[in-house]
Amino acid sequence: MRTTEREQDYAPIAAELDALLKPSLQDYQPRTPQPEKRPWQLSYQVFVAFFGGVLSATLVAYLNGRALRLSRNQLLAILAAGLVGFLATIVVTLLLGRASMPEFLSPGDATTLASRAIALLTFLAFYRLQKPADRVYAFFGGEYGSILPVGLMAIFGLGFVQWLLVKMIVAALAG
């Protein structure tokens, strides 16, 4: 009876061990020490989102995701979230252009506020997707690179592109 009970206790552990003790790291490539391939601090991406908008934040999150070695699905999720954020920016801009605003808020201010809010909410999605890999990277002694060069290019370059695209699309849809 006791032997049977021990066997019953052991059987699930043995089955679980069989599944877990299969190698899964044999394709792992050690990280290169080059500074330009290092990820960036996640918290700094919020400034890119705030000042540059959804497209800027998406580019930076995607590049950082690749540096953090996110899976293909996670990288696609970043791009999808960016696309949703961009479409939301267009829709909100269109709706605010037609809505009547309270006296204290001009349509321009409302649009700016809303697009920043959308960019920041999209950043939160990017943050959640990158956070586990970022923690692993930092926990095991990884060093970060500077986001400044890419961040500034994203803010001014893609920020302008987004502004232009939104204006053109909203004008086309409203007209």
Next chain:
Amino acid sequence: MATPERPLTLGEHYLDIGQPARALEIMRQMAGAELENPRYWYLRGRALYALDRHAEAAQALRVGLKRAPWDVQLLHLLSCAEQQQGNLAAAERAVLAALQLAPENPALLSQYGLLVAQGGQLAKAQRLVELAARLDPENVYVGRARTAVAYLQGDDRAATRHGREILTQAPEDDVAHYMVGAALSEQGEVSGAKKHFTTAASLNPEQQAFREAVLQSRYYTHWLLWPLRPFNRWGTVRVWMGAMAILLTLEALGQSRAAFIFAIAYIALCVYSWVVPPLLRWWMWRGRRS
């Protein structure tokens, strides 16, 4: 006449009291038949590992494994040495070889869990450490691995809970104090984190990561950064959203003056957050830059 085992026992004693350099010195004086003893190579590897000379440690352990390919301790330490160098594939081969010999060894399962966690496979890591915990719930090494995996998954509350469980059994576990501190600081509880980091550093002053954590926590609890606590606690995005909500509500209620004062205060806080922290960081770290 001294037996070959006595220098090894002395070497092991120095390792146990945290003097790996002295242990290594003793082992350098050994020669001949003593070098055929796998225990020699294990202790040599342990000394080199403790001195952060991981490549040399791995080399020594491989020499030992030529003499004793079935030695679980050699394989375990080899896995750790390879992991420290970022050679996760080699580390995995070593730990799986050890697990072939001792499949229910909780320490080995925990080591494998940490290894796959470093490779980004957090779900598998959790299953491994949970299995190790079922096999030996009181094992401190297993507890540390569980705490680490919970932290890496972003479950800071679970990490704090597991870390505190270790500390009830081993109140002087420096690594557990450090991990609880890290989990608390992620939850914005900087004062609690500072206590644990300070304890970890006082228990193990040689560990640079602990000293750096103490400095970081002193920085975040500095009185000059008190106005920025909301940003640490709730994050920049939530604070901005909250501020915009307050501003718009005040305007909607016709309280333009209050809204204006609030807006000025918020902008001042933002400027404060850009200027003061870098200056404070420069001031606090100025003596430590080489």
